[in-house]
Amino acid sequence: MPMRGDDSSVLQEFAASLGARDPKTVATYLTTMRDFVAWLGTQTGGTPFHLGLVTETAVRGYMDFLATTNRAPRTRSKALSALRRFCQWAMDEGHLRRNPARAMERPTVVAVAPTELSEKQRFVFKTMVEQHAIPRFAAIFALGYWAGLRISEIAALRLDQCTINQRAGSITLVDAKGGKTRTLDLHNMARRALYDYLSPAEPHDDDRDPESMYVFTSQRAAWLRQHGRPDHLSERGIEHLWAQFKRQGSYEEWQLIADVTFHDLRHDFAHRARQSGWSLEEIAVYAGHQTKDGAPAIATTARYTLPSRKQLKERVQLLQG
Structure with a gap:
């Protein structure tokens, strides 16, 4: 996230300290800190902002403000993470003697089962891909559906990360959050879709830009390269293609x-x-759920596979007396 002209020098130094962290994490941290500084400005003696104002009372007051303005628990939890990271940086730089955000209790986030598609939804998507999707989007869909890739991973996938032929396929991904790599053997449906898209023997109307290192290229690839910017299809571009694809279905679909x-x-x-019988550890490794030391982040994976109310309803009927 680019800095704003009204950002204090403190925020600019903090942003610089974040280095190569995931851009989304950096954006979340800066958004929170700007909001915190703005809130402090409404308090007596809260302007101009300086690190002496970052006290436990101020942090607690800000978190109470978020709660009373009906911010979701997950939003408040992310805000506290940002404040803790900022205060830790301030301690490391010698600006604070202690971390005033460390004493704050993290808001309880109720675990909700992530979306699991119904059999009807799966049938509709797979049928629509066969009937309507051009090879590029068919490959994008396959990497999401058959490999569980993040949108960011699909968008930034490079040719040199793919080993694809008519019989087998694998891709090597670099985790944006920690720089770790993982190599995934692809399900045959994902391998075939990617091979069909990249195969030089199968020319397509939506051919990728041949001068790009990326698998999925932007329509403005040449212009982006001329201006020193990555020429891959953006995450927003994938979301746009997804919305377009869904609109191709019938009203019932x-x-x-x-x-x-x-x-x-x-x-x-x-x-x-x-x-299908995968363990949580296997899913964690394949999906890229890892801790900082590279171990499978089972807690994250468990949230992805939480049972739905419907599943629990079916299970409870199986209880033996």
């Missing part, structure tokens, strides 16, 4: 799939893997 996001394909992949 639209009613079934209108609210399904592309990221829901990743959640559904985890559910289907679990139902």
Whole structure:
């Protein structure tokens, strides 16, 4: 996230300290800190902002403000993470003697089962891909549905990360959050879709830009390269293609799939893997759920595969007396 002209020098230094962290994480941290600074400005003596104002009383007051303005528990939890990271940076730089955000209790976030597609929804999506999708989108869909990739991973996928032929296929991904790599052997449906798209023997109307290192290229690839910017299809571009694709269905199909996001394909992949007998550790490794030391982040994976109310309703009927 670019800095704003009204950002204080403190925020600019904090942003610089975040280095190569995931851009989305950096954006969340900066948004929170700007909101915190703005809130402090409404308090007596809260302007101009300086690090001496970052006290436990101020942090607690801000968190109470978020609660009374009906911010969701997950939003408040992310805000507290940002404040803790900022205060830790301030301590490391010698600006604070202690971390005033550390004493705050994290808001309880109620676990809700991520979206699992119904059999009807799965049938509709797979049928529509066969009937309507051009090879590029068919490959994008397959990587989401059959490999559970994040949108960011699909958008930034490079040719040198793919080993694809008519019989086998694998891709090597670099985790944007930690720089770790993982190599995934692809399900045959994902391998075939990617091979069909990239195969030079199969020319398509939507051919990728041949000068790009990326698998999925932007329509403005040449212009982006001239200006020193990545020329891959953007995450927003994938979301746009997803919305266009869903609109190709009939009214009945639209009613079934209108609210399904592309990221829901990743959640559904985890559910289907679990139902197919995968362990949580296996799903975590494949999906890229890792801790900082590279171990499988089982807690994250468990949230992806939480049972739905319908599943629990069916299970409770199986209880023996």
